[in-house]
Amino acid sequence: MRRVTLQIDGKGVEVEEGTTILKAAERAGVEIPTLCYHKELSPYGACRICLVQITREGEKRRRCVTSCTYPVEDGLIVYTNSEEVMKARRFIIALLLSKAPESDRLKRLALEYRVIGDSPDELAAHLFKRASERDPTNCILCGLCVRVCSEIVGMKAISFAHRGMMRRVQTPFDKISESCIGCGACAYLCPTGAIKIEEAY
Structure with a gap:
Protein backbone atom coordinates (compact mmCIF):
# COMPACT_ATOMS: atom_id res chain seq x y z
CA MET A 1 0.00 0.00 0.00
CA ARG A 2 1.19 3.55 -0.76
CA ARG A 3 2.82 5.49 2.08
CA VAL A 4 2.13 9.16 2.79
CA THR A 5 4.07 11.76 4.74
CA LEU A 6 2.47 14.30 7.05
CA GLN A 7 3.40 16.53 9.96
CA ILE A 8 1.92 16.13 13.44
CA ASP A 9 2.85 18.95 15.82
CA GLY A 10 5.92 19.70 13.71
CA LYS A 11 7.08 16.06 13.65
CA GLY A 12 7.36 14.27 10.29
CA VAL A 13 5.41 11.01 10.16
CA GLU A 14 5.19 8.39 7.41
CA VAL A 15 2.25 5.97 7.44
CA GLU A 16 0.17 3.90 5.06
CA GLU A 17 -2.46 5.74 3.05
CA GLY A 18 -5.90 5.38 4.65
CA THR A 19 -4.55 5.44 8.21
CA THR A 20 -6.49 7.80 10.47
CA ILE A 21 -4.81 10.82 12.03
CA LEU A 22 -5.35 9.23 15.46
CA LYS A 23 -3.43 6.06 14.51
CA ALA A 24 -0.69 8.10 12.83
CA ALA A 25 -0.36 10.20 16.00
CA GLU A 26 -0.12 7.03 18.13
CA ARG A 27 2.70 5.75 15.93
CA ALA A 28 4.46 9.12 16.30
CA GLY A 29 4.11 9.02 20.09
CA VAL A 30 1.61 11.90 20.17
CA GLU A 31 -1.26 11.34 22.58
CA ILE A 32 -4.77 12.42 21.58
CA PRO A 33 -7.58 11.82 24.10
CA THR A 34 -10.60 9.73 23.08
CA LEU A 35 -13.82 8.44 24.61
CA CYS A 36 -15.81 6.86 21.78
CA TYR A 37 -12.85 5.23 20.03
CA HIS A 38 -11.83 1.59 20.36
CA LYS A 39 -9.24 -0.02 18.10
CA GLU A 40 -11.40 -3.10 17.46
CA LEU A 41 -14.49 -1.10 16.42
CA SER A 42 -15.31 1.09 13.43
CA PRO A 43 -14.52 4.77 14.07
CA TYR A 44 -17.52 6.87 15.00
CA GLY A 45 -16.35 10.36 16.02
CA ALA A 46 -19.25 10.99 18.39
CA CYS A 47 -17.48 12.34 21.47
CA ARG A 48 -15.38 14.89 19.54
CA ILE A 49 -12.66 14.88 22.21
CA CYS A 50 -10.12 13.73 19.62
CA LEU A 51 -10.52 16.96 17.62
CA VAL A 52 -7.40 18.24 15.89
CA GLN A 53 -6.75 21.06 13.44
CA ILE A 54 -5.54 20.36 9.93
CA THR A 55 -4.19 22.41 7.08
CA ARG A 56 -1.93 21.92 4.08
CA GLU A 57 1.27 23.66 3.08
CA GLY A 58 0.47 27.05 1.57
CA GLU A 59 -3.00 27.20 3.15
CA LYS A 60 -3.62 29.69 5.93
CA ARG A 61 -6.98 28.38 7.04
CA ARG A 62 -7.11 25.57 9.58
CA ARG A 63 -10.15 23.43 10.23
CA CYS A 64 -11.12 21.05 13.01
CA VAL A 65 -11.70 17.36 12.28
CA THR A 66 -12.10 14.25 14.41
CA SER A 67 -8.76 12.43 14.35
CA CYS A 68 -10.36 8.99 14.80
CA THR A 69 -12.25 9.27 11.49
CA TYR A 70 -10.11 11.52 9.28
CA PRO A 71 -7.73 9.67 6.91
CA VAL A 72 -4.20 11.03 6.44
CA GLU A 73 -3.11 12.63 3.18
CA ASP A 74 0.26 13.48 1.72
CA GLY A 75 1.40 16.90 2.94
CA LEU A 76 -1.22 17.18 5.69
CA ILE A 77 -0.23 19.37 8.65
CA VAL A 78 -1.88 18.41 11.95
CA TYR A 79 -2.04 20.40 15.20
CA THR A 80 -3.12 18.37 18.23
CA ASN A 81 -2.62 20.95 20.96
CA SER A 82 -3.10 24.40 19.43
CA GLU A 83 -4.93 27.04 21.45
CA GLU A 84 -8.09 26.51 19.38
CA VAL A 85 -7.97 22.72 19.82
CA MET A 86 -7.45 23.01 23.58
CA LYS A 87 -10.31 25.51 23.89
CA ALA A 88 -12.65 23.25 21.89
CA ARG A 89 -11.58 20.18 23.89
CA ARG A 90 -12.22 21.92 27.22
CA PHE A 91 -15.68 22.99 26.02
CA ILE A 92 -16.53 19.45 24.85
CA ILE A 93 -15.30 17.90 28.11
CA ALA A 94 -17.41 20.40 30.10
CA LEU A 95 -20.50 19.50 28.06
CA LEU A 96 -19.94 15.76 28.45
CA LEU A 97 -19.21 16.15 32.15
CA SER A 98 -22.52 17.95 32.64
CA LYS A 99 -24.22 14.90 31.11
CA ALA A 100 -22.16 12.32 33.03
CA PRO A 101 -20.82 13.94 36.22
CA GLU A 102 -20.06 10.60 37.90
CA SER A 103 -17.73 9.42 35.13
CA ASP A 104 -14.23 8.95 36.54
CA ARG A 105 -12.78 9.09 33.06
CA LEU A 106 -14.41 12.46 32.35
CA LYS A 107 -13.35 13.77 35.76
CA ARG A 108 -9.73 12.86 34.97
CA LEU A 109 -9.97 14.63 31.61
CA ALA A 110 -11.58 17.68 33.27
CA LEU A 111 -8.68 17.93 35.71
CA GLU A 112 -6.05 17.30 33.03
CA TYR A 113 -7.47 20.03 30.79
CA ARG A 114 -8.35 22.32 33.73
CA VAL A 115 -11.97 22.50 32.67
CA ILE A 116 -13.17 23.45 36.16
CA GLY A 117 -10.43 24.50 38.54
CA ASP A 118 -7.07 22.91 39.22
CA SER A 119 -7.93 20.43 41.96
CA PRO A 120 -10.26 17.49 42.58
CA ASP A 121 -11.92 19.53 45.37
CA GLU A 122 -12.84 22.39 43.02
CA LEU A 123 -14.20 19.89 40.50
CA ALA A 124 -16.21 18.06 43.19
CA ALA A 125 -17.71 21.34 44.43
CA HIS A 126 -18.77 22.28 40.91
CA LEU A 127 -20.29 18.85 40.23
CA PHE A 128 -22.17 18.94 43.56
CA LYS A 129 -23.75 22.28 42.57
CA ARG A 130 -24.83 20.79 39.23
CA ALA A 131 -26.19 17.54 40.75
CA SER A 132 -29.83 18.63 40.73
CA GLU A 133 -29.68 19.63 37.05
CA ARG A 134 -28.27 16.42 35.61
CA ASP A 135 -29.83 13.57 33.71
CA PRO A 136 -29.18 10.46 35.79
CA THR A 137 -28.50 8.19 32.81
CA ASN A 138 -24.84 9.27 32.43
CA CYS A 139 -24.98 8.21 28.76
CA ILE A 140 -22.99 10.50 26.45
CA LEU A 141 -24.16 8.70 23.27
CA CYS A 142 -20.62 7.64 22.32
CA GLY A 143 -21.98 4.50 20.64
Whole structure:
Protein backbone atom coordinates (compact mmCIF):
# COMPACT_ATOMS: atom_id res chain seq x y z
CA MET A 1 0.00 0.00 0.00
CA ARG A 2 1.19 3.55 -0.76
CA ARG A 3 2.82 5.49 2.08
CA VAL A 4 2.13 9.16 2.79
CA THR A 5 4.07 11.76 4.74
CA LEU A 6 2.47 14.30 7.05
CA GLN A 7 3.40 16.53 9.96
CA ILE A 8 1.92 16.13 13.44
CA ASP A 9 2.85 18.95 15.82
CA GLY A 10 5.92 19.70 13.71
CA LYS A 11 7.08 16.06 13.65
CA GLY A 12 7.36 14.27 10.29
CA VAL A 13 5.41 11.01 10.16
CA GLU A 14 5.19 8.39 7.41
CA VAL A 15 2.25 5.97 7.44
CA GLU A 16 0.17 3.90 5.06
CA GLU A 17 -2.46 5.74 3.05
CA GLY A 18 -5.90 5.38 4.65
CA THR A 19 -4.55 5.44 8.21
CA THR A 20 -6.49 7.80 10.47
CA ILE A 21 -4.81 10.82 12.03
CA LEU A 22 -5.35 9.23 15.46
CA LYS A 23 -3.43 6.06 14.51
CA ALA A 24 -0.69 8.10 12.83
CA ALA A 25 -0.36 10.20 16.00
CA GLU A 26 -0.12 7.03 18.13
CA ARG A 27 2.70 5.75 15.93
CA ALA A 28 4.46 9.12 16.30
CA GLY A 29 4.11 9.02 20.09
CA VAL A 30 1.61 11.90 20.17
CA GLU A 31 -1.26 11.34 22.58
CA ILE A 32 -4.77 12.42 21.58
CA PRO A 33 -7.58 11.82 24.10
CA THR A 34 -10.60 9.73 23.08
CA LEU A 35 -13.82 8.44 24.61
CA CYS A 36 -15.81 6.86 21.78
CA TYR A 37 -12.85 5.23 20.03
CA HIS A 38 -11.83 1.59 20.36
CA LYS A 39 -9.24 -0.02 18.10
CA GLU A 40 -11.40 -3.10 17.46
CA LEU A 41 -14.49 -1.10 16.42
CA SER A 42 -15.31 1.09 13.43
CA PRO A 43 -14.52 4.77 14.07
CA TYR A 44 -17.52 6.87 15.00
CA GLY A 45 -16.35 10.36 16.02
CA ALA A 46 -19.25 10.99 18.39
CA CYS A 47 -17.48 12.34 21.47
CA ARG A 48 -15.38 14.89 19.54
CA ILE A 49 -12.66 14.88 22.21
CA CYS A 50 -10.12 13.73 19.62
CA LEU A 51 -10.52 16.96 17.62
CA VAL A 52 -7.40 18.24 15.89
CA GLN A 53 -6.75 21.06 13.44
CA ILE A 54 -5.54 20.36 9.93
CA THR A 55 -4.19 22.41 7.08
CA ARG A 56 -1.93 21.92 4.08
CA GLU A 57 1.27 23.66 3.08
CA GLY A 58 0.47 27.05 1.57
CA GLU A 59 -3.00 27.20 3.15
CA LYS A 60 -3.62 29.69 5.93
CA ARG A 61 -6.98 28.38 7.04
CA ARG A 62 -7.11 25.57 9.58
CA ARG A 63 -10.15 23.43 10.23
CA CYS A 64 -11.12 21.05 13.01
CA VAL A 65 -11.70 17.36 12.28
CA THR A 66 -12.10 14.25 14.41
CA SER A 67 -8.76 12.43 14.35
CA CYS A 68 -10.36 8.99 14.80
CA THR A 69 -12.25 9.27 11.49
CA TYR A 70 -10.11 11.52 9.28
CA PRO A 71 -7.73 9.67 6.91
CA VAL A 72 -4.20 11.03 6.44
CA GLU A 73 -3.11 12.63 3.18
CA ASP A 74 0.26 13.48 1.72
CA GLY A 75 1.40 16.90 2.94
CA LEU A 76 -1.22 17.18 5.69
CA ILE A 77 -0.23 19.37 8.65
CA VAL A 78 -1.88 18.41 11.95
CA TYR A 79 -2.04 20.40 15.20
CA THR A 80 -3.12 18.37 18.23
CA ASN A 81 -2.62 20.95 20.96
CA SER A 82 -3.10 24.40 19.43
CA GLU A 83 -4.93 27.04 21.45
CA GLU A 84 -8.09 26.51 19.38
CA VAL A 85 -7.97 22.72 19.82
CA MET A 86 -7.45 23.01 23.58
CA LYS A 87 -10.31 25.51 23.89
CA ALA A 88 -12.65 23.25 21.89
CA ARG A 89 -11.58 20.18 23.89
CA ARG A 90 -12.22 21.92 27.22
CA PHE A 91 -15.68 22.99 26.02
CA ILE A 92 -16.53 19.45 24.85
CA ILE A 93 -15.30 17.90 28.11
CA ALA A 94 -17.41 20.40 30.10
CA LEU A 95 -20.50 19.50 28.06
CA LEU A 96 -19.94 15.76 28.45
CA LEU A 97 -19.21 16.15 32.15
CA SER A 98 -22.52 17.95 32.64
CA LYS A 99 -24.22 14.90 31.11
CA ALA A 100 -22.16 12.32 33.03
CA PRO A 101 -20.82 13.94 36.22
CA GLU A 102 -20.06 10.60 37.90
CA SER A 103 -17.73 9.42 35.13
CA ASP A 104 -14.23 8.95 36.54
CA ARG A 105 -12.78 9.09 33.06
CA LEU A 106 -14.41 12.46 32.35
CA LYS A 107 -13.35 13.77 35.76
CA ARG A 108 -9.73 12.86 34.97
CA LEU A 109 -9.97 14.63 31.61
CA ALA A 110 -11.58 17.68 33.27
CA LEU A 111 -8.68 17.93 35.71
CA GLU A 112 -6.05 17.30 33.03
CA TYR A 113 -7.47 20.03 30.79
CA ARG A 114 -8.35 22.32 33.73
CA VAL A 115 -11.97 22.50 32.67
CA ILE A 116 -13.17 23.45 36.16
CA GLY A 117 -10.43 24.50 38.54
CA ASP A 118 -7.07 22.91 39.22
CA SER A 119 -7.93 20.43 41.96
CA PRO A 120 -10.26 17.49 42.58
CA ASP A 121 -11.92 19.53 45.37
CA GLU A 122 -12.84 22.39 43.02
CA LEU A 123 -14.20 19.89 40.50
CA ALA A 124 -16.21 18.06 43.19
CA ALA A 125 -17.71 21.34 44.43
CA HIS A 126 -18.77 22.28 40.91
CA LEU A 127 -20.29 18.85 40.23
CA PHE A 128 -22.17 18.94 43.56
CA LYS A 129 -23.75 22.28 42.57
CA ARG A 130 -24.83 20.79 39.23
CA ALA A 131 -26.19 17.54 40.75
CA SER A 132 -29.83 18.63 40.73
CA GLU A 133 -29.68 19.63 37.05
CA ARG A 134 -28.27 16.42 35.61
CA ASP A 135 -29.83 13.57 33.71
CA PRO A 136 -29.18 10.46 35.79
CA THR A 137 -28.50 8.19 32.81
CA ASN A 138 -24.84 9.27 32.43
CA CYS A 139 -24.98 8.21 28.76
CA ILE A 140 -22.99 10.50 26.45
CA LEU A 141 -24.16 8.70 23.27
CA CYS A 142 -20.62 7.64 22.32
CA GLY A 143 -21.98 4.50 20.64
CA LEU A 144 -19.36 2.09 22.02
CA CYS A 145 -22.03 -0.20 23.49
CA VAL A 146 -24.06 -0.29 20.28
CA ARG A 147 -20.99 -0.95 18.12
CA VAL A 148 -19.49 -3.68 20.32
CA CYS A 149 -22.85 -5.49 20.46
CA SER A 150 -23.24 -5.32 16.69
CA GLU A 151 -19.66 -5.60 15.40
CA ILE A 152 -17.97 -7.91 17.92
CA VAL A 153 -20.75 -9.84 19.67
CA GLY A 154 -22.89 -9.88 16.51
CA MET A 155 -26.22 -9.58 18.32
CA LYS A 156 -27.62 -6.03 17.82
CA ALA A 157 -29.41 -6.27 21.17
CA ILE A 158 -29.25 -2.48 21.63
CA SER A 159 -29.32 0.46 19.24
CA PHE A 160 -29.90 4.19 19.05
CA ALA A 161 -33.49 5.36 19.13
CA HIS A 162 -35.07 8.75 18.44
CA ARG A 163 -33.32 11.93 17.29
CA GLY A 164 -31.91 15.15 18.68
CA MET A 165 -32.45 15.74 22.40
CA MET A 166 -34.53 12.55 22.64
CA ARG A 167 -31.78 10.29 21.22
CA ARG A 168 -30.82 7.42 23.48
CA VAL A 169 -29.55 3.86 23.53
CA GLN A 170 -32.22 1.25 24.11
CA THR A 171 -33.34 -2.26 23.32
CA PRO A 172 -35.72 -2.79 20.39
CA PHE A 173 -39.09 -1.21 21.20
CA ASP A 174 -37.76 -0.58 24.73
CA LYS A 175 -38.62 -4.17 25.71
CA ILE A 176 -36.37 -6.88 27.15
CA SER A 177 -34.08 -7.86 24.30
CA GLU A 178 -34.24 -11.50 23.27
CA SER A 179 -30.97 -10.95 21.36
CA CYS A 180 -29.01 -10.05 24.50
CA ILE A 181 -26.78 -12.91 25.62
CA GLY A 182 -25.70 -11.16 28.83
CA CYS A 183 -22.02 -11.00 27.87
CA GLY A 184 -21.50 -7.58 29.48
CA ALA A 185 -19.35 -6.21 26.65
CA CYS A 186 -21.50 -3.07 26.50
CA ALA A 187 -20.98 -2.34 30.21
CA TYR A 188 -17.28 -3.14 30.01
CA LEU A 189 -16.65 -0.60 27.23
CA CYS A 190 -18.95 2.16 28.54
CA PRO A 191 -16.67 5.11 29.42
CA THR A 192 -19.14 6.68 31.86
CA GLY A 193 -20.56 3.68 33.71
CA ALA A 194 -24.04 4.34 32.30
CA ILE A 195 -24.61 0.61 31.68
CA LYS A 196 -24.74 -1.54 34.77
CA ILE A 197 -24.90 -5.33 34.83
CA GLU A 198 -27.00 -6.85 37.58
CA GLU A 199 -27.01 -10.53 38.34
CA ALA A 200 -30.42 -12.15 38.55
CA TYR A 201 -30.87 -15.13 40.85
